[in-house]
Amino acid sequence: KNEVEQSPQNLTAQEGEFITINCSYSVGISALHWLQQHPGGGIVSLFMLSSGKKKHGRLIATINIQEKHSSLHITASHPRDSAVYICAAPNTGNQFYFGTGTSLTVIP
Amino acid sequence: DAGVIQSPRHEVTEMGQEVTLRCKPISGHDYLFWYRQTMMRGLELLIYFNNNVPIDDSGMPEDRFSAKMPNASFSTLKIQPSEPRDSAVYFCASTTGPGTQYFGPGTRLTVL
Numbered sequence: 001k002n003e004v005e006q007s008p009q010n011l012t013a014q015e016g017e018f019i020t021i022n023c024s025y026s027v028g029i030s031a032l033h034w035l036q037q038h039p040g041g042g043i044v045s046l047f048m049l050s051s052g053k054k055k056h057g058r059l060i061a062t063i064n065i066q067e068k069h070s071s072l073h074i075t076a077s078h079p080r081d082s083a084v085y086i087c088a089a090p091n092t093g094n095q096f097y098f099g100t101g102t103s104l105t106v107i108p
Numbered sequence: 109d110a111g112v113i114q115s116p117r118h119e120v121t122e123m124g125q126e127v128t129l130r131c132k133p134i135s136g137h138d139y140l141f142w143y144r145q146t147m148m149r150g151l152e153l154l155i156y157f158n159n160n161v162p163i164d165d166s167g168m169p170e171d172r173f174s175a176k177m178p179n180a181s182f183s184t185l186k187i188q189p190s191e192p193r194d195s196a197v198y199f200c201a202s203t204t205g206p207g208t209q210y211f212g213p214g215t216r217l218t219v220l
Binding site: 033035041042043044045048086088095096098099100101 | 150151152153164166167197199201207208209210211213214216
């Protein structure tokens with residue numbers, strides 16, 4: 001069993017749709033990270049959160065520590081949001097567990 | 109700031125050769141991480157440093173891999189001898205404390 005599970009693995013959406021990507025983890029964590037990997041391979045850290053909710057533009061990340069679950073939402077999706085989104089959970093010892101990623105394609 | 113700089117961007121080598129990957133973190137960042145990404149295993153943390161000191165190297169796959177950080181502005185990841193299964197993209201990232209990590213562009217390594 002993976003310490004970090006993401007769903008769905010692949011997601012295709014029409015431009016403008018609301019998108020949700022889920023992440024569940026089984027380890028005790030200090031914080032949870034959401035990463036975005038562009039088709040060219042570059043990785044960008046989107047959020048680091050340990051409680052509640054964070055918002056950056058059209059991206060919203062939430063976490064429920066009790067349920068060990070986090071979601072990444074994209075409002076008004078756009079083709080430039082097409083990327084792989086990776087959930088990462090470092091435990092209190094800073095050992096990182098990564099989800100397998102969600103490949104998002106937004107169609108114009 | 110130029111961001112995290114990695115070199116080379118691409119490396120093709122033959123099995124048995126020594127490979128050295130280089131990373132320059134963002135100035136002022138005191139944490140540096142080395143990751144490996146493959147299709148089969150996804151992203152994996154190999155090792156990380158805090159203030160130039162290796163803190164956790166439990167992700168380093170075997171003794172063929174070694175990493176150093178001689179100063180705050182430079183780190184190397186060395187594979188000797190390299191094997192085809194080492195083919196992957198290797199990322200370096202830096203941060204200050206337990207915060208947002210800034211990733212370099214990665215080095216795509218192909219071992220023939």
